[in-house]
Amino acid sequence: MERINRFKFVLWCILGIASAVAITRLIFGLGATTNLTDNTPWGFWIGFDVMGGVALAAGGFVIAAFNYIFGKKKFQPIARAAILTAFLGYLAVVIGLLFDLGLPWNIWHMVIFWNPHSPLFEVGWCVMLYLAVLFLEFMPVILERFPNLNILAKLHHTLNKIRIPLVVLGIMLSTLHQSSLGSLFLTMPYRLHPLWWSPIIPLIFLVSAICLGLMMVIVESMTSSYLYKKEYETHILDKLSKIASFMLLFYMILRFSDIIIRGAAPFLFVSGWGTYLFWFELIVSIFVPLIIFIIPAIRKNTTILYIGAITGVMGIVFNRLNVGGLTHLNNLSGIGTFYFPSWMEISVSLGVVSLAMLLFFYFIENYKVWDNKPIDLDSGHTAVPKFNTNYVYLGTTKVTNRIKFTFAFVFAFGLAFAAISGEKVYGEGFHKTPVTKAKGGDTLVIDGNRDNYGVQFKHKFHSDSLHITCVTCHHLNKPKDKNTQCFECHNDMYLTGDAFRHDWHTSAQGANLDCFKCHKQGNSKGKEYLHNMKSVTDSCTNCHNDLIPANSKTRLLKTYKTVSYSDAMHNLCIGCHDSLIKSDVVLKARKPDLALCSNCHIKSQPYRKDKIIFEGVQKNKWVVLPGRIK
Amino acid sequence: MDSLLEFAKGPLFRFSFAVMILGLIRVFILSLINGFEAKSKAKDKVIPKNFVTKLTLGFILPIRAFRVKPVYSFISILFHIGLLLTPILLFDHALLFDNSIGFSWLNISLSGTIASNLTLFTISAGILLIILRISDKKSRFISRKQDFLWPLLLLVPFITGYVCGNVVISPLTYKTFLTIHILSGDLIFILIPLTKIAHCVLLPISQWITARAWKFVPEAGENIEKILGKEGQKL
Numbered sequence: 068m069e070r071i072n073r074f075k076f077v078l079w080c081i082l083g084i085a086s087a088v089a090i091t092r093l094i095f096g097l098g099a100t101t102n103l104t105d106n107t108p109w110g111f112w113i114g115f116d117v118m119g120g121v122a123l124a125a126g127g128f129v130i131a132a133f134n135y136i137f138g139k140k141k142f143q144p145i146a147r148a149a150i151l152t153a154f155l156g157y158l159a160v161v162i163g164l165l166f167d168l169g170l171p172w173n174i175w176h177m178v179i180f181w182n183p184h185s186p187l188f189e190v191g192w193c194v195m196l197y198l199a200v201l202f203l204e205f206m207p208v209i210l211e212r213f214p215n216l217n218i219l220a221k222l223h224h225t226l227n228k229i230r231i232p233l234v235v236l237g238i239m240l241s242t243l244h245q246s247s248l249g250s251l252f253l254t255m256p257y258r259l260h261p262l263w264w265s266p267i268i269p270l271i272f273l274v275s276a277i278c279l280g281l282m283m284v285i286v287e288s289m290t291s292s293y294l295y296k297k298e299y300e301t302h303i304l305d306k307l308s309k310i311a312s313f314m315l316l317f318y319m320i321l322r323f324s325d326i327i328i329r330g331a332a333p334f335l336f337v338s339g340w341g342t343y344l345f346w347f348e349l350i351v352s353i354f355v356p357l358i359i360f361i362i363p364a365i366r367k368n369t370t371i372l373y374i375g376a377i378t379g380v381m382g383i384v385f386n387r388l389n390v391g392g393l394t395h396l397n398n399l400s401g402i403g404t405f406y407f408p409s410w411m412e413i414s415v416s417l418g419v420v421s422l423a424m425l426l427f428f429y430f431i432e433n434y435k436v437w438d439n440k441p442i443d444l445d446s447g448h449t450a451v452p453k454f455n456t457n458y459v460y461l462g463t464t465k466v467t468n469r470i471k472f473t474f475a476f477v478f479a480f481g482l483a484f485a486a487i488s489g490e491k492v493y494g495e496g497f498h499k500t501p502v503t504k505a506k507g508g509d510t511l512v513i514d515g516n517r518d519n520y521g522v523q524f525k526h527k528f529h530s531d532s533l534h535i536t537c538v539t540c541h542h543l544n545k546p547k548d549k550n551t552q553c554f555e556c557h558n559d560m561y562l563t564g565d566a567f568r569h570d571w572h573t574s575a576q577g578a579n580l581d582c583f584k585c586h587k588q589g590n591s592k593g594k595e596y597l598h599n600m601k602s603v604t605d606s607c608t609n610c611h612n613d614l615i616p617a618n619s620k621t622r623l624l625k626t627y628k629t630v631s632y633s634d635a636m637h638n639l640c641i642g643c644h645d646s647l648i649k650s651d652v653v654l655k656a657r658k659p660d661l662a663l664c665s666n667c668h669i670k671s672q673p674y675r676k677d678k679i680i681f682e683g684v685q686k687n688k689w690v691v692l693p694g695r696i697k
Numbered sequence: 698m699d700s701l702l703e704f705a706k707g708p709l710f711r712f713s714f715a716v717m718i719l720g721l722i723r724v725f726i727l728s729l730i731n732g733f734e735a736k737s738k739a740k741d742k743v744i745p746k747n748f749v750t751k752l753t754l755g756f757i758l759p760i761r762a763f764r765v766k767p768v769y770s771f772i773s774i775l776f777h778i779g780l781l782l783t784p785i786l787l788f789d790h791a792l793l794f795d796n797s798i799g800f801s802w803l804n805i806s807l808s809g810t811i812a813s814n815l816t817l818f819t820i821s822a823g824i825l826l827i828i829l830r831i832s833d834k835k836s837r838f839i840s841r842k843q844d845f846l847w848p849l850l851l852l853v854p855f856i857t858g859y860v861c862g863n864v865v866i867s868p869l870t871y872k873t874f875l876t877i878h879i880l881s882g883d884l885i886f887i888l889i890p891l892t893k894i895a896h897c898v899l900l901p902i903s904q905w906i907t908a909r910a911w912k913f914v915p916e917a918g919e920n921i922e923k924i925l926g927k928e929g930q931k932l
Binding site for chain 2: 473
């Protein structure tokens with residue numbers, strides 16, 4: 068058990084460092100710990116923890132599919148370990164995400180406040196559901212330990228029964244969100260380097276995740292075999308690497324054909340940060356593992372197979388990092404700040420991975436994940452204390468580990484806490500933008516066309532009494548639209564009416580007219596028209612001669628649609644009254660406000676002559692009063 | 698000297714503070730685990746709960762100790778009060794916390810006079826305790842080298858701190874004293890969870906651990922000589 072204990076010691080050290088940084092991040096915020104800026108809000112934590120982590124855990128659904136759906140029972144011995152890896156991987160994703168979210172305590176919001184337009188919404192739901200599915204898939208391993216408890220045994224039985232539906236659901240959710248993580252980047256064609264941005268980036272993500280999942284299962288199996296001094300499962304590894312080679316080949320063809328068809332091929336040979344990253348990624352993620360996996364003679368050698376698998380894993384995780392932040396516009400063009408993760412970001416990510424690994428080892432040692440549990444010869448009551456004058460005997464391996472690991476954790480925590488610069492910890496961080504009430508306070512005067520005739524908008528009434536949330540008007544996310552216009556809710560404001568009753572005119576009970584009575588065949592501007600053109604159709608006045616009175620202001624009748632209610636009032640009535648006042652001196656002296664809004668809108672306070680009600684609001688600097696009020 | 702002072706005030710202080718807090722939690726949890734494991738391994742699982750509780754409470758509220766050794770107990774209590782109150786509530790220390798860790802209690806800190814008086818009390822009580830420890834034969838017998846060293850080390854920051862705060866000295870000497878003050882404080886912070894000073898958190902469960910782990914019969918200590926048949930012999 069020497070190897071595994073030494074490895075665990077290192078993991079505990081990393082965990083200690085990460086915990087110190089994590090606490091600093093939670094108390095003092097992202098600014099104190101990360102190199103993220105407003106220019107690059109997504110960085111290492113999204114690239115590695117979330118996108119890399121989700122892809123790393125793809126082994127779970129790939130192996131589950133092979134084992135339970137395609138009936139490849141060859142993979143049975145590693146199925147449980149693969150599912151456990153996937154479960155812990157997703158757990159790591161969720162924990163990592165909590166550090167990256169600005170307000171991590173609001174993570175439940177996506178469950179209640181739906182935004183079905185966002186790919187991230189789908190990713191969130193899928194990750195949540197898939198984590199639950201993986202938990203249920205792994206539950207039987209835990210429940211096996213308690214065969215005597217009646218309820219747990221029943222639960223175990225039920226879970227075994229619904230295993231196939233669970234696996235199917237898991238595969239469905241996996242394919243959904245593995246690709247959706249790529250969809251997130253569809254919206255940034257001008258931000259991402261053209262070698263990575265592609266309209267089929269969801270498909271690229273899915274295929275690369277399957278490659279990564281297969282290679283990760285190889286790495287996980289070989290690493291744990293090495294650490295626990297177990298024999299390598301050579302026949303399974305051989306099979307896995309063969310499948311992985313096919314998938315990698317497909318991935319390579321997909322990647323290059325996508326680049327060539329899109330016309331981005333010239334970028335392959337331009338010198339620059341983006342191109343170097345691309346070729347490095349391709350060599351590490353595709354070429355090296357592909358060459359190793361595709362030749363049977365080479366992949367028989369376990370060391371070389373391990374090297375191939377681990378380079379492949381790192382390469383595809385590197386792909387996620389590239390897409391997630393390293394190849395964005397600011398890094399490529401020098402606009403804004405150059406982003407490279409700080410040591411604190413990297414240490415938190417490594418700490419989350421260490422935590423997942425430690426949990427993995429815990430389950431390996433205490434539950435039947437493998438067919439045979441690893442046996443610790445040094446532990447148990449039968450162990451004989453070794454008396455060596457050079458060393459202090461701390462107890463059995465279990466006790467020794469407990470003492471050593473916690474000490475390593477505490478010491479590493481202290482070192483990391485010391486290394487975090489005091490200025491950053493003590494720093495005031497970013498100045499908060501104060502959130503104030505909407506401009507205008509309770510009542511707004513909306514004067515869209517700046518003619519000094521405004522409409523009073525009771526903001527408080529709308530938000531409180533009508534139970535309309537802010538989002539209803541202010542965040543519709545429509546392109547080029549800052550907030551919702553009044554008419555989008557009050558949609559009858561500008562609704563035109565229909566003065567011509569078409570059905571009545573054609574029906575036998577009504578005017579009983581033939582279609583061609585009005586819709587005549589004829590020519591207009593030298594062209595022959597059939598019956599459907601407006602220009603060759605009779606207007607209402609053709610029959611109704613007395614429709615327009617002699618002294619009417621309206622002379623022309625272009626359409627049988629009437630103007631909307633507000634247009635009728637505002638244009639026709641007010642326009643007429645205005646001209647009347649101008650011409651009639653007596654009327655102007657007696658009723659000077661005849662054309663003002665307050666003539667009809669009696670309750671409209673800003674336009675009342677007695678401004679007593681409005682005096683209190685006048686002190687509020689936000690209320691803009693129209694100039695024409697006397 | 699300046700860079701050393703900055704190092705001791707900044708990173709080293711943060712390191713030692715983190716090690717102290719987490720180390721104490723670690724020691725406490727490890728002791729608890731050991732206590733539970735001891736019972737699961739033991740054949741005789743009966744524990745005199747009432748007796749253990751009484752003994753533990755007796756340790757925390759030293760009424761019993763007052764009856765046995767009134768002078769020693771009184772000085773010890775004085776020493777502990779000074780030891781805890783002065784370093785924690787001093788204004789300068791609160792400022793140090795504010796500058797290096799980011800939180801502090803500047804509002805409730807002690808005034809200079811009370812603090813310096815308390816420091817003098819603590820120093821004298823500490824010296825008296827060491828003298829009593831040496832002078833008493835039984836105490837001397839059960840003491841190891843480090844049991845004399847740690848109390849002396851505890852006094853170093855108090856003495857240097859008093860000198861810095863109340864004695865008029867040259868700036869260079871002041872800086873030397875201040876550096877020794879902070880460095881010794883950091884050293885004590887690191888040593889707290891690793892030495893017997895950890896009794897500050899272990900005291901409430903020490904009797905509980907002993908009862909569980911060693912299964913001592915009540916009053917076993919008093920009767921051990923009789924049971925072993927070595928009554929009246931030289932220690």
